[in-house]
Amino acid sequence: MHKVIFDTDPGIDDAMALLFLHRHPDVDLIGVTTVFGNAPLDITTRNALFLKQQWGMTAPVAKGAGVTFDPSRPEGHWPTFIHGEDGLGNIGVPEEIDLPLDPRPAHHFIIDTVKENPGEVTLIAVGRMTNLALALREDPDFAALVKNVVIMGGAFDINGNVSPAAEANIHGDPEAADLVFTAPWRVTVVGLDVTTRTVMTAKFMDEMAKEGGAPVQLLSDLSQFYIEFYTQRTGDGMVVHDACACVYLTNPELFQTRSGAVRVVCGGIADGQTIQKPDGVGFPPGNWDGHPSQLVCTDIEPERVLSVIRSAV
Ligand code: BDR
Ligand code: CA
Secondary structure, three states: OEEEEEEEOOOHHHHHHHHHHHHOOOEEEEEEEEOOOOOOHHHHHHHHHHHHHHHOOOOOEEOOOOOOOOOOOOOOOOOHHHHOOOOOOOOOOOOOOOOOOOOOOHHHHHHHHHHHOOOOEEEEEOOOOHHHHHHHHHOHHHHHHOOEEEEEOOOOOOOOOOOOOEOHHHHOOHHHHHHHHHOOOOEEEEOHHHHOOOEEOHHHHHHHHHHHOHHHHHHHHHHHHHHHHHHHHHOOOEEOHHHHHHHHHHOHHHEEEEEEEEEEOOOOOOOOEEEEEEOOOOOOOOOOOOOOOEEEEEEEOHHHHHHHHHHHO
16 A cells, blocks of 8 residues: 655646545555645645545645745746636636645645654655655655655656746746755656656546546546647647656556656756756766666556556546
C-alpha cells in the first residue's frame, strides 16, 4: 500500500489525479495539501474541499502557500482559459464548502505526517513546489524521512508550455522547484516530455464516465472546458498531466527514466527552465555538482497509462 500526500492546485487535471488516488486500491491517501497555481489559493483550496465532499474522501485537506517561495517575485496570471474562472471548468462550484480544513498550514501538515510515518510517505506534487520548499526550509532533516517524491513539472528535451523554456508548475515558482530538486531525497520528475504524449479523447472520457458512475460523471462534467481547450491544440483530446505522476507511483514500469542532477534556471529569459545533467556525462565543474541524482521520465506507454487510469477510477 502506498501512503500518499497529494500536493495540488485543483485544477481539472488535478481533479482526475485526485480521483485516481482516492479510488486506487493500492493507494492510501493520507492527506491533500493545496497550493496556488491553476487558480488563486482560496479557490484551489475550496475546490479540494468540494471534491472531497463530492467523492466522500476521508483524507484531511490542509491549505498551503498562496505566493511564491521568494515573495518578491511578481504575481503570475491565472490560466482561466484552461481551467475556467472557478478552476474546475466553470461547473458552478459553491462559494463555501461546509467541511473543515486541517488547522495547520500545508508545510507543517507535511512535516508532521511524514514524521509520524517515517520512511513510508510518498509526496506527489502536481502544482508549484512551494509547500515542499517551505517544509524543507523549516525542517531540512525531514527530507530523509520521506520515502519518495514524485512531481509533475518541467520540460527537458522539449519546449515548455508557458515559454519555449519552461513548464507552468516550475515557471510559477522556480526557486521552490530548485530547492526540491537539490534536496537529499529521491525525486522522480514526470514532465511535459511524457505527459503531452498522454492524451485522453472525449470519447474515452465519456465511456469512462458511463462505467464509473457519479464520481466519474462529475470528473467528466468539469473536464469539458479543458477537453475543448486541449482538443484545439492536440486535435485529439485532453492532456492528462497530473494523473501521469500518480500512475508513475503505481506502475513505474510504464515509464523510462534518466538519472542525473536537476537544476532550475531562476531568472532571465529562460526563467523556470529545468535542466538535467545526465549521470556519466562529463562536463567541467559546475552548478550540477554535489547535488543528488534524480530521475527524469523520458518515455511513457500512453495507452497503458490511460487504461490504468480508467481501471482505477
Ligand atoms: C501543469 O500545470 C497545470 O495547468 C496542470 O494542472 C499541471 O499540473 C501542466 O503544466
Ligand atoms: Ca496541477
